Amino acid sequence: xxxxxxxxxxxxxxxxxxALAAGLRRVSRPVWLLFSVGSLTFILSQAVHLPxxxxxxxxxxxxxxSVDELPxxxxxxxxxxxxxxxxxxxxAAGYALIKKLKPIWxxxxxxxxxxxxxxxxxxMIFGGVLTAAGFSSLLSMREIDPNTLGLNTEQLAxxxxxxxxxxxxxxxxxxxxxxxxxxxSIHVVFSLLVWRAFARGKLSRDWYYIPLAVLYHAxxxxxxxxxxxxxxxxxxxxxxxxxxxxxxxxxxxxxxxxKERVLRAAIKRExxxxxxxxxxxxxxxxxxxxxxxxxxxxxxxxxxLVMGAVFLIFGMGSPVIAKFTPLAFRSIEGMEMFxxxxxxxxxxxxxxxxxxxxxxxGFILAVLMAMGVVVGEKERGVAAMIISKPMPRWAFxxxxxxxxxxxxxxxxxxxxxxxxxxTLFLFEPLALGDYALLNGxxxxxxxxxxxxxxxxxxxxxxxxxxxxxxxxxAVALLLAGAxxxxxxxxxxxxxxxxxxxxxxxxxxxxSLPGSASASAEVMANGGAAASALVIILMSLVLAIGxxxxxxx
Amino acid sequence: MSEAMNAAQPGVPAEFSxxxxxxxxxYCQNLSKHYGEIQALEALTLSxxxxxxxxxLGRNGAGKTTTMRLLAGLALPTAGRAWVAxxxxxxxxxxxxxxxxxLPQEPAFYNWMSACxxxxxxxxIQGLNKAKRASQIDRLLALSGLxxxxxxxxxxxxxxMLQRMGIAQALMGDPPVLLLDEPTSSLDPxxxxxxxxxxxxxxxxxxxxxxxxxxxxxERVCDTVAILHKGRLVLxxxxxxxxxxxxxxxxxxxxxxxxxxxxxEMLARFSSALQEKAWVASVKRENAxxxxxxxxxxxxxxxxxxxxxxxxxxxxRYEWVRPSLEDIFLQLSA
Numbered sequence: 001x002x003x004x005x006x007x008x009x010x011x012x013x014x015x016x017x018x019a020l021a022a023g024l025r026r027v028s029r030p031v032w033l034l035f036s037v038g039s040l041t042f043i044l045s046q047a048v049h050l051p052x053x054x055x056x057x058x059x060x061x062x063x064x065x066s067v068d069e070l071p072x073x074x075x076x077x078x079x080x081x082x083x084x085x086x087x088x089x090x091x092a093a094g095y096a097l098i099k100k101l102k103p104i105w106x107x108x109x110x111x112x113x114x115x116x117x118x119x120x121x122x123x124m125i126f127g128g129v130l131t132a133a134g135f136s137s138l139l140s141m142r143e144i145d146p147n148t149l150g151l152n153t154e155q156l157a158x159x160x161x162x163x164x165x166x167x168x169x170x171x172x173x174x175x176x177x178x179x180x181x182x183x184x185s186i187h188v189v190f191s192l193l194v195w196r197a198f199a200r201g202k203l204s205r206d207w208y209y210i211p212l213a214v215l216y217h218a219x220x221x222x223x224x225x226x227x228x229x230x231x232x233x234x235x236x237x238x239x240x241x242x243x244x245x246x247x248x249x250x251x252x253x254x255x256x257x258x259k260e261r262v263l264r265a266a267i268k269r270e271x272x273x274x275x276x277x278x279x280x281x282x283x284x285x286x287x288x289x290x291x292x293x294x295x296x297x298x299x300x301x302x303x304x305l306v307m308g309a310v311f312l313i314f315g316m317g318s319p320v321i322a323k324f325t326p327l328a329f330r331s332i333e334g335m336e337m338f339x340x341x342x343x344x345x346x347x348x349x350x351x352x353x354x355x356x357x358x359x360x361x362g363f364i365l366a367v368l369m370a371m372g373v374v375v376g377e378k379e380r381g382v383a384a385m386i387i388s389k390p391m392p393r394w395a396f397x398x399x400x401x402x403x404x405x406x407x408x409x410x411x412x413x414x415x416x417x418x419x420x421x422x423t424l425f426l427f428e429p430l431a432l433g434d435y436a437l438l439n440g441x442x443x444x445x446x447x448x449x450x451x452x453x454x455x456x457x458x459x460x461x462x463x464x465x466x467x468x469x470x471x472x473x474a475v476a477l478l479l480a481g482a483x484x485x486x487x488x489x490x491x492x493x494x495x496x497x498x499x500x501x502x503x504x505x506x507x508x509x510x511s512l513p514g515s516a517s518a519s520a521e522v523m524a525n526g527g528a529a530a531s532a533l534v535i536i537l538m539s540l541v542l543a544i545g546x547x548x549x550x551x552x
Numbered sequence: 553m554s555e556a557m558n559a560a561q562p563g564v565p566a567e568f569s570x571x572x573x574x575x576x577x578x579y580c581q582n583l584s585k586h587y588g589e590i591q592a593l594e595a596l597t598l599s600x601x602x603x604x605x606x607x608x609l610g611r612n613g614a615g616k617t618t619t620m621r622l623l624a625g626l627a628l629p630t631a632g633r634a635w636v637a638x639x640x641x642x643x644x645x646x647x648x649x650x651x652x653x654x655l656p657q658e659p660a661f662y663n664w665m666s667a668c669x670x671x672x673x674x675x676x677i678q679g680l681n682k683a684k685r686a687s688q689i690d691r692l693l694a695l696s697g698l699x700x701x702x703x704x705x706x707x708x709x710x711x712x713m714l715q716r717m718g719i720a721q722a723l724m725g726d727p728p729v730l731l732l733d734e735p736t737s738s739l740d741p742x743x744x745x746x747x748x749x750x751x752x753x754x755x756x757x758x759x760x761x762x763x764x765x766x767x768x769x770x771e772r773v774c775d776t777v778a779i780l781h782k783g784r785l786v787l788x789x790x791x792x793x794x795x796x797x798x799x800x801x802x803x804x805x806x807x808x809x810x811x812x813x814x815x816x817e818m819l820a821r822f823s824s825a826l827q828e829k830a831w832v833a834s835v836k837r838e839n840a841x842x843x844x845x846x847x848x849x850x851x852x853x854x855x856x857x858x859x860x861x862x863x864x865x866x867x868x869r870y871e872w873v874r875p876s877l878e879d880i881f882l883q884l885s886a
């Protein structure tokens with residue numbers, strides 16, 4: 001129940017911003033690309049904000065290890081100001097760029113979309129990914145005695161408090177979701193504030209909205225820091241104080257939108273549209289038809305068959321390779337002397353081989369199979385034929401990712417079944433739960449590269465360049481996995497988790513009655529899983545946003 | 553041609569520019585498209601009446617395909633707006649794309665699909681129910697003459713079959729307007745005949761907006777003609793009205809068939825001598841046939857036959873005719 005509640009909360013923190021953006025788009029038609037632009041302004045602001053805070057800590061202006069090192073008011077104000085300055089100035093830079101390159105994207109609905117993108121990616125990362133990382137770590141630690149972790153008394157107390165909070169009730173899972181939803185709403189308000197500075201085209205007169213946004217952002221964040229340190233983990237009180245800081249912003253935003261008489265008109269238009277063929281159900285039905293067509297295309301062009309065969313061969317082959325490679329070595333003339341040094345293969349070796357094979361060949365297949373899905377149709381002119389019909393562009397791109405997802409799911413079912421059967425036949429039975437989770441993680445990992453390749457295929461002007469972009473993005477992501485503080489939270493972290501699960505799945509055999517060894521502990525990496533989902537979704541959103549702007 | 557001229561577009565009568573989006577099958581309002589410094593289309597304002605087969609003429613690069621892509625919502629206008637059957641197509645609204653069928657210059661299909669499967673897919677995109685899809689597919693396959701190839705892979709179709717398939721897919725869902733971009737340009741004579749015949753069958757049922765640089769095709773099927781030159785609309789008129797407006801100022805001469813090089817030389821000398829005459833606008837030669845556009849008809853009638861006799865040529869036919877659409881087009885787009 002606890003796991004379900006937190007999983008749902010994490011899923012909502014990642015998907016809620018997109019659902020809100022989809023709703024806004026239906027009501028008032030801002031382009032999807034603005035969601036990505038808003039997200040980019042947040043990421044760029046953090047590229048300055050995080051090092052800036054580290055530097056302030058280094059020079060003693062912010063506490064380094066404990067908040068008690070400095071007066072709380074100073075810490076709260078400094079943290080608020082650095083957040084406000086970095087984020088609001090990045091937002092202002094984004095508006096300045098839009099105003100110059102695409103002035104028609106300076107409407108009120110565009111500012112809401114930018115705000116949703118900015119607050120949305122914050123919710124996905126600081127809400128979804130970090131909550132998932134924290135929750136999965138704490139779940140794993142439940143099995144361990146905290147006293148054995150070598151923590152000092154203060155750290156140990158904090159860990160115990162967190163463990164208590166996380167495990168006290170499944171309802172606690174809703175707290176981060178509420179906090180993130182409120183944060184998204186205030187980001188929309190900040191976005192409107194900065195928009196006002198540019199909206200009338202008179203920055204020299206309306207410039208004061210930018211410092212106003214910085215100060216308001218700083219005040220909200222400072223209040224959050226202050227409350228978090230002084231409320232003794234009274235989360236209801238924290239939420240109440242946080243909400244009260246947002247009230248003036250909400251009131252101003254509602255006043256502004258009412259004044260502009262935009263909301264009512266937009267909702268009325270949407271109601272009228274729902275009656276016609278542009279209702280969400282009509283669009284979903286086209287998405288369904290497009291996805292079925294994509295699957296039929298994969299089948300009729302034999303891609304599904306080839307991919308299924310490759311996955312099946314590597315699935316079945318992994319335990320076989322693990323079993324017979326040492327035997328083959330031993331049988332080579334002159335290698336007899338090393339025979340004793342080669343350990344007896346185990347089901348764990350079969351799992352290691354399985355993960356390695358699927359990761360390597362799956363990665364290559366993911367890039368190769370997906371690189372032409374959009375650009376190929378653009379090059380041949382089929383996309384123009386189809387898009388001139390009432391095919392929503394989001395459905396055109398999404399159906400391709402969906403079909404690829406089904407294809408790889410089929411591949412993993414085939415590979416997983418083959419590997420399970422041959423491991424059972426050549427070694428021992430595997431623990432099914434761990435084995436299924438392992439396959440799920442590998443699938444999620446692979447889908448990240450499929451999504452990046454679909455993005456590459458949308459951005460590129462030719463199939464070859466699509467392959468280059470997809471591969472470049474994938475390699476960049478793999479390299480980012482080596483970053484010291486954040487690397488483990490990227491999708492590469494899934495491989496470590498999958499490897500541990502593989503060993504534990506194989507270890508069950510050893511712990512069966514009659515065996516002395518126990519199954520190994522597994523450190524779950526929920527953060528990596530959540531970040532994989534975030535990258536898949538954000539790649540899709542960017543691909544849709546770019547495709548919407550492309551001429552065919 | 554109407555005397556009322558649009559101030560912004562000389563040569564465009566009021567009935568082809570003043571009807572608004574609601575009353576015209578196609579309405580463009582100051583539609584412009586620039587690619588950097590290049591002005592592909594400049595402030596096009598045009599009304600296409602319902603029920604017409606509208607020929608959109610222009611040399612290569614005149615802006616015909618750009619106009620088609622803007623109307624189909626595949627390109628974004630630099631300025632201006634366009635409506636098809638009362639719905640704005642430059643606003644990326646899904647519903648607007650139910651109002652027209654579009655055939656690009658080189659139609660491309662999913663080659664692994666059969667004709668039947670492709671039309672079924674198009675019907676699904678348009679939200680037609682199963683029964684309606686089935687009846688429309690039967691009707692359109694019959695109209696396009698593709699019944700026998702209905703289950704064959706599109707990848708194996710000939711050029712003519714692909715174009716007919718293209719028109720069939722454009723007609724799926726019974727759109728009130730059909731946008732056909734150079735539908736015959738890549739076809740052999742037999743294929744052209746098939747496609748033009750299919751377009752002729754649509755007369756009175758669907759508004760057809762047909763772009764082409766093949767004047768004989770336009771002359772054969774269209775009832776209204778617009779000429780686009782370097783991104784600007786230079787003329788809109790009913791085809792017959794246009795031809796009638798132009799006086800009889802062309803003469804066709806047909807000589808004895810050419811058998812040897814001496815005949816060839818004699819005819820070439822005669823053609824050169826004609827071109828030097830001040831009353832001659834242009835001379836077009838095709839084997840033993842000459843088509844002469846004349847600036848001064850009375851002088852031409854007086855001096856032409858003596859010139860033929862002076863060159864010792866045997867004349868089989870001599871006829872004064874109206875200029876063809878091609879003559880008018882060349883004159884306007886020169």
